[in-house]
Amino acid sequence: MVKYSATLDVTFSALSDPTRRTILSTLRRGHASVTELARPHDISMPAILKHLNVLEQAGLIEQRKTGRVRMCRLTVGPMQAAADWLSLYRVFWENQLDNLGRFLERTDPEKAKKQENKACRIPPSHPPRRS
Amino acid sequence: MSHTAVASTTSLVVSRTYPASVERVFKAWTDANQLGQWFAPTDDYTTQASVDLRVGHEYRIAITHKGGNVHTILGTYHLIDPPRKLVYTWRWEGGPMADTLVTVDFTPEGEATKVTITHEQFTNTEDRDKHAEGWNGCLSRLPRLFAPTM
Numbered sequence: 001m002v003k004y005s006a007t008l009d010v011t012f013s014a015l016s017d018p019t020r021r022t023i024l025s026t027l028r029r030g031h032a033s034v035t036e037l038a039r040p041h042d043i044s045m046p047a048i049l050k051h052l053n054v055l056e057q058a059g060l061i062e063q064r065k066t067g068r069v070r071m072c073r074l075t076v077g078p079m080q081a082a083a084d085w086l087s088l089y090r091v092f093w094e095n096q097l098d099n100l101g102r103f104l105e106r107t108d109p110e111k112a113k114k115q116e117n118k119a120c121r122i123p124p125s126h127p128p129r130r131s
Numbered sequence: 132m133s134h135t136a137v138a139s140t141t142s143l144v145v146s147r148t149y150p151a152s153v154e155r156v157f158k159a160w161t162d163a164n165q166l167g168q169w170f171a172p173t174d175d176y177t178t179q180a181s182v183d184l185r186v187g188h189e190y191r192i193a194i195t196h197k198g199g200n201v202h203t204i205l206g207t208y209h210l211i212d213p214p215r216k217l218v219y220t221w222r223w224e225g226g227p228m229a230d231t232l233v234t235v236d237f238t239p240e241g242e243a244t245k246v247t248i249t250h251e252q253f254t255n256t257e258d259r260d261k262h263a264e265g266w267n268g269c270l271s272r273l274p275r276l277f278a279p280t281m
Contacts, residue, residue: 012141085252089143093248095172097147100246103159103169104151 014058019043020051027061027074034063034070146247153237153244157214160235166192186211190219206230221250 014020023037038048052072055061064071105111149156159165166180175197182190191205206220215237220230234249 085141086143089250090145092172093143093145093250096170097145097246097248099169099171100156100159101147101149103165104149104155107155107159107165108151 010058011060014054014060017051017054019048020055023051023055023072024060024074027072031071031073034072037072141252143250144247145250146245148240148243148245150243152242153214153239156244156246157217157237160217160237161211161213163190170194184208184211191224206233 015024019041022040026032026037026040034045034048034052037052038045041048052061052063056063059075061072062075064073159169161182161184163180163182166182167178169178170180170192171178171194176194177197179193179195180191184190186208189205189207191203193201193203195201203224204221205224206222208217208219209232210216210218217233217235217237219233221233222230232251234251236245236247236249238245238247
């Protein structure tokens with residue numbers, strides 16, 4: 001069975017590095033070779049390989065060697081679990097905060113007071129008839 | 132209680148400002164009767180809350196769907212600093228998930244109050260195995276309850 005929570009830790013730790021985020025962003029467009037992934041970064045090939053290994057261990061990418069070329073691609077699993085947790089709770093809390101806003105408005109003592117005052121000022125809808 | 136053992140977190144921050152005093156907003160969050168009046172995902176649910184507002188003591192929020200299904204959130208207060216801050220654990224009853232941690236900051240901004248919720252899925256090495264089993268069950272039951280109000 002997949003250890004989801006442990007995976008989440010690893011996922012977020014892997015995502016905490018800007019070079020690795022750039023690599024993931026490049027891979028969002030499709031497969032890429034290690035050379036292609038290294039190009040935008042001013043760092044050594046061993047450093048890039050190290051970043052790729054971190055991403056692979058976090059299950060965020062897969063590496064495959066074809067001849068002398070090492071290709072990488074995104075795997076969606078763990079990032080999806082983290083994103084699901086975040087987006088579900090974001091929806092939940094945004095929703096609850098809307099509800100709280102409505103509750104506070106409904107129970108606003110100032111507003112109730114104002115309405116009471118207004119009620120007093122409203123002239124009777126049927127003016128008293130003159131006898 | 133401290134959480135220095137936290138190894139890493141997935142954390143979510145949501146905030147909102149209300150034209151209400153910090154005391155009113157804090158009370159809405161900590162008074163069982165008031166909490167029951169707003170803490171429901173949509174109109175299809177009713178909420179029954181019980182609150183024992185003391186550090187180390189429990190709150191419980193039962194959210195009942197009109198069809199009869201009940202989802203209960205429960206946890207323990209870790210910090211109570213009225214009317215400015217609350218820290219409590221968060222867990223779905225009967226679910227395999229271990230506790231998560233919710234921090235609510237109530238910040239006065241003139242006459243208004245800013246509420247900031249930080250919800251953390253925290254894991255230390257001891258908790259890790261407990262957490263591990265949880266994600267499937269938890270994530271599969273959340274969407275039903277968390278569907279936004281349309």
